[in-house]
Structure formats: C-alpha cells, structure tokens
Amino acid sequence: MEPDDDRSGSSRSMALRVLLVGLGLLACAGLFSLGVWQVHRLAWKEALIARVDARLREAPAPLPETARWPALTRDADEYRRIAVQGRYDFSHQVLVRASTALGAGWWVLTPLQAPQGAWVLVNRGFVPPEMKGQVPQGAPEAAVTGLLRFTEPGGGFLQANVPAQGRWYSRDVAAIAAAQGLQGPVAPFFLDAQALTAADRSAWPRPGLTVIQFPNNHLVYALTWFALGAGLAGAIGWLLWDGWRRRRPAGASQRVD
Template identity: 40%
Template structure:
C-alpha cells in the first residue's frame, strides 16, 4: 500500500506562509500603536494651541495649529485654488498671498464651492488683518494625487511650488495661515480647519494583536496535530 502522507516540503511551505501572515499582523498592530502616539500628539497640539489669544506671525517656522495674526495687502491676482472636500461639499481652498511689512505669507482665505466663479468671491482691498491657524507646508500633493503646477492643478498647499508658479519672491515658507471665519459675505468661507480627530488606533492595534495571538494558537495546534499523525 502506497504512502499517501503529504510531503514534508508542503508542510514547511504552509508553515512559512503562516509565519509571514503572523508577522504581518504584528507589524500592522505596531503601526497602529505608532499612529496612536501621533494622533495623541496631534490632539494635544490642537487643544493647547488653537484656542488661545493669537500671537504675532513668526518670521520662520511656526508650530502647526498655533493661533496667529498678521496684516498686509492681499494680492488677489496671484490667488490659487487648491482642491478640497469639506462638510459643505466639494470645492476649493482659495490660497492668496498676503504682502506684509516683512515677507509675503500665503493665506488660505477659506472654502468656495466648485459651482462658484471668482466673481462671486469677496476681494478685500487695502490693509487687512488676518487671524488664523498656522498650517505646515504640504509639498508634492496627497497620497492619492500629485500637484500639477504646469497645468494649475493643486491638491495641497505646496508653498515653494505655488510661489514659483505665480512669480513670488521673499515668501514665508514652512507654514501658511488658515484664516478664521469672518462676518463678511460667505465666500470664501474661513474657519473650516479640521480640529476634531477620530482616534480608533488603540482598538485597531488590539484587534491586530488579538488576531495574531489566535492565529499563533491555531498554528501551534495544527503543527502538534500534524506531528502526532506522523508518529
């Protein structure tokens, strides 16, 4: 009677694949733990910086979500539109350079729906004061899309490329300002900076670790059962 037992190399291959899956689950759990630490830091930054009295816009770097103010003249003819999806719907952020006594600072004046044209936006003239939150430079684009300066398509606030595209010099790099809401006519609508963040990373991390533990138990059971049948 022929031996119908499964070849040992098949068992070894299955065990290796199972080991890879187990390591993958642990890696995903570890990644969620790192994301948890990042999210907690982000929430703390918002809570400690975004709601106090505004500080003067620094000449250099600025902590993200710090509430700051500055004044100058908006250069409307150099405004750019950055793709956005908000609670209002799809549209654009209106990014306008503000010429101050020092450097030119990019201002996110707020959101406009994609159905509006620039004739329906406010265009304040003369000296204006801007109060808002410092936001960090967003070079390149997003995970799903890239900026296309050559065609004027922007999906993130890449300050260096935006300044180059409209021919600006002496620009403040590193951060721009998300303007707060104002009582002026509604578009662009400021004050839509996202300040509430869902934090489910701990749940996801525990889920991956639990799956890894159960999977390891299953591997041990199958290996022991397989070894007993070979005796």
C-alpha cells in the same frame, strides 16, 4: 508496505510538521509585532490629537520670523494659531480647487505682505463655483488670525497643478509664489483664516472651514493583528497536540492494574 517505507513516510510527515510549525511561529511573531506597532501608533496619534487640541485653545502667536522658518515642523507647529497684520496683494491672488462641507468650489489664496517685507499666503476662505470670476476683495490692509498649515506640493489626487495655466489642485506655496512672481521671502506655509465673528461666518470668501480630523483606528488594527496571531498560535498548538497524539503507542492510554 515494508517497515522501511513506513519509517520513511513517518519521517517525511514529521519534517513537514516541523516546517509548518516553524513557518507558523515566524508568522505569529510577525503578527504580534504588527499589533505592538499599532499600539505604539495609537499612543503617537493620541498625543498628536492632544497637542493639536491644545494649540487650538492657545492665544494667537505672531508670524514666525524668517530665521525660524526652516525649523518649523508638522508635528510641532501645524495648526498653531497665528495673528498677522499686513497688506493684501489681490493682483496675485489664486484659486485652488476645493471640496468642503459647503460643496465643491475654490479656496481663495491671497498673498499678504507683513510690515517686515515677508510674504505669507492667506487662505481667505471658500467660494462656490458661481463666484469664481467675482471674488470679493475687501480692504487691502488686513489683520488676519489663522491656522498655520504646511505647503501641499505637487497637486491633488490624480491631478497635478498646472501653474502655467493657472490650474491649482493643492495649496503648493512655493509653486504659487513662483508663478505669481512674489519678490522677497515667502513663508513655507500658509494660513487658513479663521471665522472670528458672526459676519465672518456669512461672508464670502467663507473662512473657518478647516477640517481638523485625525483618523484613529489603531486600536482596531492592533486588536485585529493580535487576534490573528492568537488564532494562528492556537492552530500551531493543535498541530503539535495532534502530532503528539498520533505518535503515542496504541495502548499508552490504557490503565494497567
């Protein structure tokens, strides 16, 4: 091979190495950025869990006034304990498909009208399939303590609500209120009734089945991204060292006395 050909091949090899190193460094930066993002997500999730735990230990608050409804947010208000008194309207009750620790069945959502005239949907609890046509009503006048939950618009996974046919797969407050023709202000949230007594824990509908669980795998994700970034950085370091080793003169490592 001619010397010019050798120099040309060496130049192409060098250019390829520079390109690979540059792309590798960009990838490293991306991987470490993802790791840092997951660390921030971990801090956010731990703070959320702490806030919700604190809300569950607080004394129940009264039903928020209608003027406050637009300012309510998931981060600041979901899972707050709310105590409300009012009158159930069992004629506009709906059943929503549910999957619980007791198996598949139905959530029983009943509109409750507070003394000031506002409506709030109360998830009175779960009933199994065989009770779908005979849900116990109880007294219309009721005092409810429940967890504030935000509306679930649209439907469930791959199953859209069909209001015209009374098929509900999610607790979509606005759609349920419209389908049932509730007159007056309707809260943009519903209440998951809590089980406060031993009788509640054996009654139907069965309250107190709210699942409060927040997946928190952010530390694992962060360590994964950092490990991938470190591995790629090690590969880039080896590539640079190998290129430097190959460019050394043949006798550079020999000691001259």
